[in-house]
Amino acid sequence: MKLLALESCNVTYGKAQALHSVSIEVAQGEVVSLIGRNGAGKSTILKTIIGLKQPVSGRRVWKGDDVTARLPNQLGRLGIGYVPEDRRIFDNLTVHENLRIATVMGRTGAWTETRIFEMFPVLLDRASQAGNTLSGGEQQMLAISRALLTNPELLLLDEPTEGLAPLIVDELVDSMRRINEEGMTLLLVEQNLRVPMKLAHRQYVVDNGTVQWSGTTADLLANREEIEKLISV
Amino acid sequence: MTRRIIGQALMGIIIAVMIIVPFFVQDEQWVNLVSLILIWALFAIGFDLVFGVTGMLSFGHAALFGAGGYALTILTLSYGVGFIPGLFAAAIVGAVLAYLMGLFALRVSGLFFALLTLALAQMMYILASNKLRAITGGLDGIPGVPRPDLFGINFYDNHNYYGFIVAVFLIGLALMALLRGSPFGRALRAVQANDVRAAQLGYNVHSLRQSAFIVSGAYAGVAGALLASLIFYISPQMLHWSTSGDVLIMTVLGGKGTLLGPILGVALFELLKEELSQITQYWYGILGLVFIFATIFLRNGIAGMFQGDQDEGDMQ
Amino acid sequence: MSIIVIGLSLSFLLFLLAAGLTLIFGMLGVINFAHGALYMLGAFVGYQIVHMTGSFWLGLLFAPLIVACVGALIEILALKQVYDRDHIFQLLLTFGFILVIDDATKMIWGFDYKQVPTPEIFMAPISMFGSQIPSYRLFVIGFGAAVSLALFLLLDRSKWGMIIRAASSDPEMAQTLGVNVNRVRTGVFALGAYLAALGGVVSAPLVPIELGMGFSVIIDCFVVVIIGGLGNIRGAILASLLLGMTRAAGYTYATEWVELLTFALLIGTLMFRPAGLFSTKGRSA
């Protein structure tokens, strides 16, 4: 079943156009990744999905309904969770509060604070610390946990592994896989191929605000040379 | 572009008519009203150099205004200094006080600057009202502020004094026009538009802000001195923060950042005040509503109306 | 000793006056110039309720609620239009509302002085440390402390406080979690107005209720808020204590210098800590 789609979305920042007629589809249960270099427009695509950017033209579709006019808080409640690029931990809330706010505001479901603390015990250790005192990896776990606690059907992850030590990345990848195996749909943004190759079923390569290539992970392996040109040095 | 020029011309004509009419009308109340408008306009265009051009909201201009008035009054009444030197002294005192306030206030920016200038000016108000009563006359103020004694003209005649005010106003306006058009004025605008870039271009942003504040202080000082001599009286009330509020309202109504806008703003403010206060005692509230609407819908005040340079996006 | 008790009452009155101002700044980034006007409105509405019902407590309960509604209206009708602009526009708007609220008050209640009597149970003074301390002052201390505690619990411990803090820390992120940031902003502004009015009602038995009262307190509020660090509620409490105690000492030893002492404290603070004495990044509650 098609969970979410962007249809021919054009998005601008002031007078500069960031997305040119971008179309993306995510089906229930999939892991999809958007790859591409800095400034390619990947983050903007996620922002457009969660409603932080409104397309100047094009549609946002959720389970077949046109939700283009909805606000971020409404989209959040429909079941879209968002883990932003720079984590955006609420710096005047404690770690526990950063989680509680999601519990309070979000939907109820399988994800509870207890489960989160089981999955990321370090967050329990630091529950009463201010959110901005965590290390980068811990902040990332917190950001993911916060989004999970809204019990979304679709989880948007913007560079979840950025700036993390390899060991922690592996840990994160495992968690994401488990989350997906439990039925949650993931849409992932990454600059490099490491995580997408391990996790994603399908890939979109974005460059200069347009989708340059899309296909399954197997396709990507087959066209590796060409893709690397789009994203590498 | 042409629309802008026509708008400018129209504004210029209205102001010119306003200035010329009193010369031909015997009606003294009109002379009085326009005298007052021109004096406040001088204050407002000085204020706008800081607020509209450089982008700093000062709530402390009342202190500079009052200081000028006191400088003239005290020098002429207690030290026998002539009126014209007194007027220059008022400019200098305004400028020096602005420099001193700037030493504190320019350490911060934005809203902090507004609050800090407010607090500093209010402190001067309190000093002038009681601790310095020996020289300021305390809350009772000082009556009998003189007018100029020049060329054997009787400036105690309001028509004659009006001529003097017009002369000072036009000099002030011309200087301000030059200043705003000069590289210095451009640099001040640059500071408002983007202070990071201005510094990157090699401008000393702090000293530009300071200079704007000082020049503005000189304008406020001269305007304060003229007002004191127009009404033959000065009191610390001139230093009260509501005076800063008034000049702010005038400037926003007229159009901040424009040369002629603040003058029209002053004219509108004084006219509304004159007319409304005869109809209703609630004129200040009505003025408040007008001000609120202007803030929300007319970003560039009356000047924007004439020039049609509202950003269309703002209106939605 | 009695000077400490009196100083505390001065301090908590100052805190009640300033709390709403610093709350609104901390959470919305708006300097509410109309704070003094809302304080005055609170006192007048409080007077009206006390006058009609004969009960100070009903006034204390309902007047702030009514003024909070006025605050919400101001936020929805005007402030909301200018959030995306420079902060100066928000300041300008609230400045305009001073004029409107002042004249509306004049229109409704006329020129006469109004008075709210000291509540019956606080009529008699209490002997303490060799002085007669007005029992209403003790009430002010207790009430001020209770309000600061309640504010602390609300902002720091409650679900609503958590939402408010999240919305002020990162409105976009809070939105994606389902927070209606628009409504939170309206609520915060209304709460600020509520606190202003609460200050007005609590002050009512101490001062004459008249049209100029808002003008005279706003400077004090600014001083407390600047010294405490803009937007910092804890800072506001500490700054109120500092200022209240300084004033109590000033009234004892050099009455005529009290006002200048206030400004000296302010300037001293800004010389050394331009962002306020108690400014700490991060937690704002």
Added chain:
Amino acid sequence: MKRRNFLRSAGALTLASTLPAPMVLRAATPEDYHIAGILSFSGAYGLIGNDMRKGAELAVAMRGGELLGKKVRFSWEDDETKPQPAVQKASRLLAEGTQLMFGAVSSASTLALQSLSTQRKVPHLVTISADDSITKMDGARYSFRTSNTLAMEMNMCVEFVKKRGIKRVYAVTADYQATRSAFDDFAAKAKAAGVEIVGNDFAPLGNRDFSVIIDKMARSDADGILVVATGNDGVTFCKQAGQVGMGQNKVLFGPVLQDEIFAAATGEAALGVNSGVRYHFSLDNPANAEFVTAYRDANGDYPSAFAGEAFDGLRWWMDVIEATDSWDVETWVDAFETSVYENSVEGRKEMRACDHQAKQVGLWGEVVKGEAPLPDLTMKITEEFSANSLFSDC
């Protein structure tokens, strides 16, 4: 876009067309006797201005609205209790050919109007501002004050202290030129009379908290508390003093500390407070009886001191110039300078040519419970000090 442009042009046009409007609106008619009333009609003193207006209008109404055969016309202007608007509005009215300036409320505005009156040679009548400097020796020729001076009221305080047998006085004085010198004056005279000044605090004008000062007073052995402050400050002080029950063992008094209006703002705490009174509706004389009846008929209320003084001063002025049967300003001023007003609502007033101050009796009263139709808290006149004990010779 078209509509927007239209709106803009319309706005611009409207603005342009309002500019010359005032000239048209205010064509003056010289065919009447024009009084410019510059008073406070807004802010904390708005109440005073409104009462003065009622008193002044009644004075004119009671003589059929005419003076010297011409209709009397008032222009009332709000000076916002600030000198600048006072002068501004007075100048405009003077341009219309005003024959008398009446006001203002605050001494600062009054002094500003005074310099205008001197310069324009237009008579100026003061019926409220008490600052001593308004009527200086050989001061402003065209300015007259028919109401009390602060100095005279301080003398009443001295007389009261003597009469009541108060031995030790603790004072609180507004930090303001006029009140400071008033206190010094009182202190000198009180000491001469054997009264001890045990303390004095200068409190900032507009002070909102007297609790520390009140505590100091309560701990002192003073038996009299002098408050040299008026308006808000006096009310605030009395309210807060009431909360420690200071009136129970000390006498609170001051030059113009209480009247019915202030007492209403103070509440129960005003009971027992003594104060100088400028005018009171309870005064027993025919002129006052007539005035109070007329005032109550017109306004449904007892006249305040502000209304009474305004009425009295204006009627006096009009009586005098009616008698000159002249339209010459100098004649008016010369006549008023030496006039004696036998028919005052306060009994008798006498203008002193040396300083243009009315010499008059001093009234003193205490706040007591009032019975309907009197206000809840009302002044009871307890003393009437003779003019000679209050004024020194010219």
Added chain:
Amino acid sequence: MTAGSLSCNDIQVSFSGLKAVNGVTFDFQPGQLYGIIGPNGAGKTTLMNALSGHAKLSGGQVMLDGRDVTGLSVHKRTRIGLGRSFQITKIFAGMSVLENLQLAAFAHLYRLQPFWLPAGRFPAVRERAESVLEEIGLTVMAHRPAETLSHGDQRALEVGLALLSNPSVLLLDEPLAGVGHDQIGPAMELIKRIVKGRTVLLIEHNMDVVMRVSSALVVMVQGQILASGSPEEIRANAEVRAAYLGEEE
């Protein structure tokens, strides 16, 4: 020392505990173009801020032409010969393109000395502004209000402003950010034209561009320099590949 040498010695910049630049030491040789690359959050822009004076150092030294400029304010560094463009366009809205450049030219040529004359009266300023205008290819846009330009043209103006003081060291922070595909070519030509004879530091994500214009590359990761060398060397560097492609080492 030749004009245009820039060196940093163990510089550190931290924001509330986080070390954004953590001990960078490097000598930038006069006349070379250094491409600075690295993933998001590597500290590239912060490094530039440290060099231009916008960020306060918590340690280390910056030398410009052999002179220690560590404590110097932004405008003073500009006067010594450091130019800079920003990642987020910082042009003066409300002024025309020419006025933008004239402002820069004035600061460069006169420092406001004859401030009372109308701004239009200075032929040298106009000449300088117009020559840069031509250099950045915006002559036809001279009188357009700057904020109405296309994004690409705004980026060009941004570069022009940095160029006006004729700096010996030029810091360019993503001059091509947001520039459309079709405009990349001309923009690159512009960069190639203006860098001649200057020391240039260029942050850019478009690898085609970086590879083609740079004489040397500096790769930053987590606030430190991971590698530096010629484009070929960097392309062949395994560590760099790992950082970019995320391949296992």
